[in-house]
Amino acid sequence: MIRDRSSVVITGGASGIGKALAFRFGKEGHDIIIGDVEESALGITTSELRSAGILATGIVVDVSDIDSVRSFKDRIFSEFTPPYILCLNAGVGAGGPISESDILDWEWVLGVNLWGVIYGLNAFLPFMQEKNNGHIVITSSIAGHLSYPNMGIYNASKHAVLSIAETLCYEMQEKSSDVGVSVLCPGLVKTNILDSDRNRPEILTSNDSLNESNDDDGRKEAVREIYNLALDPESVADLVFKAVQSKQFYIFTENTFQDAIKSRHRDIESARNPTLGANLVEEHLNDTH
């Protein structure tokens, strides 16, 4: 039987920002469907949502696998009305210089962060367009606007999904469609992203993988310290909720990076060579202290 209530589909909904989105939209009375590759966390989050009185369903999905995303969609469409709000949020992080990046690092991160969004749109967008309602939120990052060193793979994935979201926004305007589009561009948010390796498939892991290098361990520890000062996912979810209500496209979570973004845009406008500005980590530490 199809439940005739508006539903919210959130990929990567078992943890961090996705989990906070599930609680935020759930509080408004929507059916919540969270998809995640981490089965144990998915079970725990689904129980927590239900304990809070939210109608929640957890479905295992690997967003980097088209067949898995298609089964996810089929299951949702057999039990719920098409998603009213679709949050393509699942993502993983990996750091390290491009020169040391293994092809498997690229395949893993782009598989989840970029192909996950592509497969999600391929599965759900036609139905949402046909119904001519609903809202799509794609999670990019500040890393979609800037190109800080030692984050090349992640930067590439987030620039790509930002561009997809902007293109989709124009296309919906061109078609006079009522399907809304937003792109979430968080700064630093207190989540489990630094432990993304927990879901890295063995087949996409090599001995040279960036996340196993000592350099990367050091970088991670430095970032981990900052993450303790970072935003709570709940405040990010609140911003997303308001943005969907007001059909706001860009969702920034803080002002810390705006000068760096402006500086990049000025470089582009004047075709000036990019120069490395203040270090991301130091800049954020100075701002938060």
Ligand SMILES: NC(=O)c1ccc[n+]([C@@H]2O[C@H](COP(=O)([O-])OP(=O)(O)OC[C@H]3O[C@@H](n4cnc5c(N)ncnc54)[C@H](O)[C@@H]3O)[C@@H](O)[C@H]2O)c1
């Ligand atoms: N935390 C931050 O500072 C920050 C900043 C900017 C953008 N983001 C983005 O926010 C999104 C959510 O990340 P988060 O910070 O909440 O991290 P998180 O690790 O807490 O949550 C990410 C979720 O995605 C799931 N996931 C990973 N691989 C998957 C796959 N193949 N299929 C399905 N699910 C998968 C994980 O199991 C996890 O539940 C990501 O797209 C991330 O890039 C995070």
